[in-house]
Amino acid sequence: MSGVSAAARPAIAHGMRLQWEPAQEAHVLLYPEGMVKLNGSAGAIMSRCDGVRTVADIVADLERTYGAADLTADVAAFVELALERRWLELRE
């Protein structure tokens, strides 16, 4: 398991904005003079990072929504990467 705790509450980082763009059929992350187009799974995770839900909540929600099992490691790995890139930050 990775360094991100299941009890952590990730949120979109300060100064970043996540939104769904119909023209690109994707979630995009917007920041000063830049934009990242997220793939489907990254968008699904990021759109649940509201600073309220824990990583465990997000995993449970995704498993329910997509009828999948064992997403914990994938979600944790993505959250870690997104923290490193400062797309996400953790809320206490």
Added chain:
Amino acid sequence: MSVGSPPKMAPGVGPPLWLLLELTYRCPLHCVFCYNPTDFAAVGAELPASEWIRVLREARALGAVQLGLSGGEPLARDDLEPIVAEAHALGFYVNLITSGVGMTEERIGALKHAGLDHIQLSFQDSTRELNDFLSSTRTFELKAKVAELIRRYDYPMVLNVVLHRLNIDHVGEILAMAERMGAQYVELANTQYYGWAWLNRAHLLPSRAQLARAEEVTRAFRERLGAKMQIYFVVPDYFETRPKACMNGLGTVFLAIAPDGMALPCHAARMLPGLEFPNVREHDVRSIWYDSAAFNHFRGEAWMKEPCRSCPERQRDFGGCRCQAYLLTGDAANADPVCDLSPHHHLVTAAVAEAERGGAAGASALLFRDHRISIAVEPGRGAPSAR
């Protein structure tokens, strides 16, 4: 794991994801490296806010999402706030690109309220003397105050400093200033030679040694500060042997609207001869982007000449910059002479060699961006003579 990528053009023509509105060519500064057209004084009346708002709606409907508001100095327009408010309501990420002149606590409060996402503040140098000399104004202290306002209003601190021969040796001091101000992003943008910078090239192009020192200083700051202060160092392309993929190819993601409503695939493209750029006063954004001859002209590869036409790298750099090709060779369809495969590459190496010999010695006077000079200079290719 591949989770994200810069937006790429779809097969065919994608939407203009990045919209730049140059709200005005008016500017209280007189920067010697300004990329505005040298004949800006001859450009017609500015669009009223109602027209800018229509452009925002039409572009957003096509999928535009990153919005730059620049100029000139966008704060010179007293109707900036309603334009920002509409852009925000439409779902744009709104960037204000400003010298800071005209920013007050009242205005930054109103802009925040209107939904402005980000302010990029430009400095000309780390010292009051050179900042004020290069912009031909007394603005250094004012800019420092604006930086403080930006922090207080909880904006990310994004500084932009245009580098050139006259200030590149101050990169260490510039970065130290940025660190003191709590900058999160610093763009050290070496001058690109268009507009006023083109006229002043002999004064502005640095030597290789200057460039190497600046890169070394930047590397040391990056190492020490890591992600706390992200530094973008934009290399002057004259020192490269392959051209930049300018605008990711004209007409693929970027749409600029000039103060008079002229729609351009690059903010410098107004000078390109033989193209009739459409105006938003007469056409809607959709037909401009997808149907106009000017926007379709440099799409794809049909316009290319040799050596680009058969070059295996043509899909990587799209032949480089059309404006640079025009300025240096007189033909916008030529390969960007930055490329060492271009038969005109010697024009670039000659300019670099001149910079090695000491640059401005014997050159014409440094020209400050100025209304009177703008009336006097002839539009088009104008100055440099390192041929």
